[in-house]
Amino acid sequence: MKRIQIILFLLISAFAFSQTLSSKLDKQTLALGEPGNLHIHISNLQAKDVLSAPKNELLPFHFEEIKDSINKQADTYDRIIEFAVYEEGKFTIPALDFRINGQLLKTIPYDIEVINTAQKDDKINDIMKNKEVHLDVQDYWQMYKWYILGVLILLAVIFIIYQLIKYGRRKKSDPIVMTNQTLKELEKLKKKNYIEDGNYRLFYVELLDITRKFITKQYKIPADVLLTDDLIDVIKLNNTISAENEKTIEDIFLRGDLVKFAKVFPDQQNMQDDFEQMKSFVKRSSKDLEVEQLRTGV
The missing domain is CATH 2.60.40.10 (Immunoglobulins)
Structure with missing residues (x-):
């Protein structure tokens, strides 16, 4: 209980x-x-x-x-x-x-x-008549200013990117840049001691390869695909390269071909002279381009 x-x-x-x-x-x-x-x-x-x-x-x-x-x-x-x-x-x-x-x-x-309590035939009346609103320039600016600013910013970014690309390409193809780059390649060749070791064949093979690449980019002449005789003819017809530089290219390229095919055997002095001559040609090339620009009015 x-x-x-x-x-x-x-x-x-x-x-x-x-x-x-x-x-x-x-x-x-x-x-x-x-x-x-x-x-x-x-x-x-x-x-x-x-x-x-x-x-x-x-x-x-x-x-x-x-x-x-x-x-x-x-x-x-x-x-x-x-x-x-x-x-x-x-x-x-x-x-x-x-x-x-x-x-x-x-x-x-x-x-x-x-x-849904509305009937099919019910008449619908507006509570109040529609009002016309007149907009001025300031009103449109307030409505669309962010779209306009967005478009302007996008155009500015595109312009900056275009200028950067254009400047980058121009800088890479600048004659002075190409000259300095080739001079560095020639210094690397010299440090391989082909001249001191008497390795004339490798010396002329690399010297001519460097020069062909330089002529192709600096003078817009297809030296990388032309045979030596054809290249000399094109250079003479081109009128861009000075007579002094033409002679330097012709002498060294012809001698280089003879060395590659074992028809001549240069000594260290010949190799050293050809190296210095080619180096001088590279340095003088910018003057050729300046004269060409003056002549053509570019």
Whole structure:
């Protein structure tokens, strides 16, 4: 008997101190866009916190929340959501979660039907006549200024990139740049000590290769694909290379071919002289181009 009394006491205490959640929907049939109200009430809070979805985020996707008001007192909690639905059909407000000190309480779900009350022959009147608005230049600027600025920035970036590419190409093809680059290649050839070692064949092979590449890029003459005799003829007809430089190229190229085919055997002095002559030709080449530019007016 005593045990039954204890159980009854515990049950009564639990009901006496537990929170009660109730909810009320004012309409279960709504017209399109007609406001509805859902009222959620919790009693016997005993100053405990209530956790639920944030304001304007309690109802599902199709429900457009117009107003979401919360009134919390020490012992009660009231939340009233005013909403509207802008699609025809049947929709459900699911059971909504509310937590009080870790205890989960849920509302009952509601089914709502949304109907279109407009008739086919209903006349629709404008609330007010359309107004003409005159825009000036300042108004158009405010509307489109970011688009205009964006286009201008894009054009500026394209122009800068174009100039950088153009400058880079011009710099690489500059006669002085090509001259310095070839002089460096000649110095590398000298450091291989072909002259001191008497390795005349490799010396002339590399010397002529360097010179052919230089003539091709500096004078725009296809020296890298022409035979020696053809190259000499083209140089003489071209009139870009000075007579002094023509003679230097002709002498060294002809001697180089004879060396490569083992018809002559130059000594160190001959090799040294040819190296210095070719080096001088490379240095003088920029003057040839300056004269050509003056002659053609470029």
